[in-house]
Amino acid sequence: MKLNQTTLDKLEAILEESGYIVRYERGTFQSGYCILEQKKVVVLNKFLQLEGRINTMLDLIPQLKVEFDALTADSQKLYEEVLAMAALKQAEE
Template sequence: MLKYTRHSLKKLESLMGELEYTVRYEKGNFNSGYCIVENKKIAVINKFFDVEGRMNCLLDILQNLEFEAEQLSEVSQKLLKKIEQSDNNDDDEEEEEPEENTQDNEQEEVTSSGEE
């Protein structure tokens, strides 16, 4: 998992640069917090976002882009693998959570019905 620091943000920005995307921070009405101009390879991110918000936007953009990892530098390839691994770990955790929640809900129902 990447830590939400300015250093990590700079790494993501350089990764986008290697993919020939320009990252700009501007104000605007973005439903998702960012906008991508496909023809010019520009990613515009809400300038009022903090570091965490900016990083989440860049991570979301990276997940939706199609590119070959071989075109990236070795450092960026390692960063990309780290991001993909953390995404896989997050997916595993999300799959486990609903099971726990259903058990909690069942316990609440039992408690509720017992009180009536």
């Protein structure tokens, strides 16, 4: 997966299509992000560089309740890719 702005935009689109609000804020996040489950808000550390933002999103998306049917075809494909990468990463650990 390429680490560029387009990839980040596509990852953000997965969350937005599932009803999540993605915000970049200042804070002391040990993991680089904070999830407010009840309000469906994801807050990422605004000081992360592009690569850090993408890697954080890749770690975050498999943990969330994403509505697969609400996603566009492109987002569904990327979501499946993200899940496969997460499963591979977990298998390695």
